[in-house]
Amino acid sequence: MAKKPAKASTKKPSDQAAKTAATGYHMGSTDTVISVEDVVREVEKMGTDVSKDDVAKLAHNDPFIRIDNLKAGYGQMEILHDFNLQVGRGQSLCLIGPNGAGKSTILHSIYGFTNIFSGDIKITANGNETNITTLNPNEKLKKAGIAYILQDKSVFPDMTVEENLWMGGFLMEKPDDAKEAAERVFEKYDRLAARRNNPARVLSGGERRLLEISRALVMQPDVLLVDEPSIGLEPRFIDMVFDILDDLQNNEGKTIIMVEQNAKKGLEFADIGYVLVSGGLAMAGSGEELLQDPEVGRLFLGG
Numbered sequence: 001m002a003k004k005p006a007k008a009s010t011k012k013p014s015d016q017a018a019k020t021a022a023t024g025y026h027m028g029s030t031d032t033v034i035s036v037e038d039v040v041r042e043v044e045k046m047g048t049d050v051s052k053d054d055v056a057k058l059a060h061n062d063p064f065i066r067i068d069n070l071k072a073g074y075g076q077m078e079i080l081h082d083f084n085l086q087v088g089r090g091q092s093l094c095l096i097g098p099n100g101a102g103k104s105t106i107l108h109s110i111y112g113f114t115n116i117f118s119g120d121i122k123i124t125a126n127g128n129e130t131n132i133t134t135l136n137p138n139e140k141l142k143k144a145g146i147a148y149i150l151q152d153k154s155v156f157p158d159m160t161v162e163e164n165l166w167m168g169g170f171l172m173e174k175p176d177d178a179k180e181a182a183e184r185v186f187e188k189y190d191r192l193a194a195r196r197n198n199p200a201r202v203l204s205g206g207e208r209r210l211l212e213i214s215r216a217l218v219m220q221p222d223v224l225l226v227d228e229p230s231i232g233l234e235p236r237f238i239d240m241v242f243d244i245l246d247d248l249q250n251n252e253g254k255t256i257i258m259v260e261q262n263a264k265k266g267l268e269f270a271d272i273g274y275v276l277v278s279g280g281l282a283m284a285g286s287g288e289e290l291l292q293d294p295e296v297g298r299l300f301l302g303g
């Protein structure tokens with residue numbers, strides 16, 4: 001696993017950072033969860049110098065989408081500093097890290113919502129690498145096959161489930177294409193088909209998340225950018241959402257880049273895991289490696 005050689009801390013968490021904090025990371029009992037401030041402080045000590053070689057190896061040196069030396073942010077403010085990312089076709093990557101580390105900003109940058117100061121975002125299709133750094137979001141979706149699944153509350157509550165799906169095809173040349181794509185979604189997901197004529201507001205949290213994901217599928221994207229798929233969901237729906245993403249990756253060959261606060265779920269799911277801190281990479285490894293890593297366990301898994 002790639003990681004700065006210097007250990008994050010020589011002190012044990014038990015006497016120094018363990019707190020009964022109400023906030024913090026999931027999956028631990030409250031007395032093993034450390035506060036968000038402590039997580040930030042400790043992860044910052046790791047530094048952010050994971051090499052590009054390590055990032056490339058995790059994508060088997062055959063990236064489908066890659067980010068090179070990206071400096072990006074909002075207005076004049078730089079949030080991502082020299083950030084690198086590589087994911088192979090059909091792989092999944094999960095970004096974890098403290099609040100404010102810049103995880104969502106990475107997805108925003110790929111989709112075209114940030115100011116990019118320098119660096120490149122590229123996608124490889126049929127052996128040809130295309131630079132997509134400056135495409136706007138509509139072009140990203142239509143030309144580059146990248147879909148961004150919004151974090152929570154993005155369905156139109158007063159529109160029916162069906163109409164919500166049609167909205168996913170707003171960039172299609174013909175409205176009928178969107179309708180056809182919606183039918184494909186209904187064939188795949190009975191839960192949505194059963195509710196097609198109901199207003200989206202009656203959906204359960206899990207069904208709403210399913211609608212958000214499948215609305216993005218209308219354009220048949222190759223890459224799914226997913227920000228916190230489990231947020232606000234009760235456990236049985238969290239499992240449902242991860243099953244859906246698993247199916248999309250493994251049966252439909254989608255490439256998935258996700259941000260997930262539920263680090264355990266995210267790393268169990270993903271082929272590749274990155275720990276982001278202060279706009280840079282503190283660690284990169286397979287999801288499995290990060291799950292087993294004691295520092296990750298202590299800081300993000302509540303153990």
Ligand SMILES: Nc1ncnc2c1ncn2[C@@H]1O[C@H](COP(=O)(O)OP(=O)(O)OP(=O)(O)O)[C@@H](O)[C@H]1O
Binds near residue numbers: 100106
């Ligand atoms: N639209 C915006 N305009 C200005 N600054 C922003 C904007 N969105 C995010 N930021 C700032 O960028 C930094 C990184 O935010 P980002 O949302 O990427 O963090 P994150 O890692 O996704 O955190 P969280 O876990 O809380 O979602 C923060 O300091 C945040 O205040």
Ligand SMILES: [Mg+2]
Binds near residue numbers: 103104105259
């Ligand atoms: Mg975020």
